[in-house]
Amino acid sequence: MNTFADTLAEAVELLRGLPRTRDGVPAARRAVAAWCADRPQTKVQLVTDVRPGSPIVDYDLVLAHPDGGDVALTAPTGDGVPWTVDHSTHFASGRVLTIGDHEVLVQNALLTLRARAEGDPSIQEELIDHCLLEELIGQETEKPTQEEIQDASDGYRIRRGLLSRDEMMRWLENVGLTLEAYDNHITGLALRQRVRARVERETARDYLDRHPGEFDQVWAVWATGPEHELSAGLPHAQPAGGVEVTSAVRAARELPEPLRRAAAGKTVGPVPYGRHHLVGEIRERRPADPDDPATLAAAGRAGFAAFMAERRAAADIRWHWL
Known part of the structure; x- marks a missing residue:
């Protein structure tokens, strides 16, 4: 039987082996979840720090001690300074909310708020949906294709009237984003659009069958x-x-x-x-035509909204700032 010291040693090796890039966070969470599944007696939390405007990610592992209290492990990269010391602030100071193991950082929240259009759901719902979609994105096994990234970027720029490189660069400067941070945001946006399109396809016919009158x-x-x-x-x-x-x-x-x-x-x-x-x-x-493409597309959008409403209702939501 493993002692707590053995568990700590194994946890250190796990922590040191986690991917340190932003796109590797879902894989890191899966690795920790698998490690915990093999040790049901050990309570572990993965704490993730995604540095704003940087592809580098830091982690801590917090383990419950069998005699009470917690033990935090950190394995910093670069200059060797733990990110908790480097930041010298409360652990949630950079977060707006956490849902399960997924957090919305201030930078992500500001991007969402800037993109908010009149008639969209409330700010709170948008932030929750962003986090819930991040959870679904973490289950994607394939990175976005170049075509998906280009489509996401084109749509993002057109919606904001950024039709030239000069306009784009001025906008990035005004909102305080680097090109690297923008690329990271668009990569995530491409995956969210992929997930949304799939859910719409999967729910359209069923939603139309259950609510035909909505599409008369x-x-x-x-x-x-x-x-x-x-x-x-x-x-x-x-x-x-x-x-x-x-x-x-x-x-x-x-x-x-x-x-x-x-x-x-x-x-x-x-x-x-x-x-x-x-x-x-x-x-x-x-009466609605069930074979009309426009009707099916509208039913897919409604099905997606219902899908997200169900996930919001079932989510463990903790607000930190709002």
Whole structure:
């Protein structure tokens, strides 16, 4: 039977053998998990320090002592100074949150916040989803292809209007990123896009089968504004008094919530809607076509959202800063 001293010696060899690059972190976590599985009596936590703007990663192993308390092992590279001493700060000072063994660093959080567009989920959900996707990325056995990286980079730059090298370099300088840090971010983004595309493909048909009404093609006309302006129903003349009228053909799930399940010919409202009220009318409703590529793509996006909601509900989430 191994003594705690034997376990410490083995842990040192494990720690020294972990990959020290950013893209090797998932493999390091798998190696520690496998080592722990062979020693169920030993409680171990891997602490990861991903240096901002650098491909180098440092680790600690924290082992529970059989007589109480913990023992921390570190095996620094480079100048030999343990990263915990080098930083001289609280262990979570660089983190925004931790989910299981996966952490979101301040740098990752700021990138997420900068990329946030109006209409996306809350900041908290975005950060949680980032961490949950990182966990899925850690299960990928193949690195992103050059085509995946290029597609991710092109999409990232186009969304920000960075259409020339000069614009790109100015933007990197403004946000404080090196080219190396940008490349690391895009590599992760390419893997997240791969995982998302796979989940969308795997969930699209099932989600459509279970929620066909969400993808009916609906022609609806609705007005939003103060309740007293809508009390007579849907305006037929030029609206006034802060009333806004919309006529559109959309998938049912993309309509204002009060109209999504209404039948053809049905009038809804006035009902509370956001800061105002809504009144609307369903002019036509056609059942979803299960073989339509656009419908399947929309069902995949909805399936992915449901998939992530389930993972958020089941996750062990600890907030450090928010």
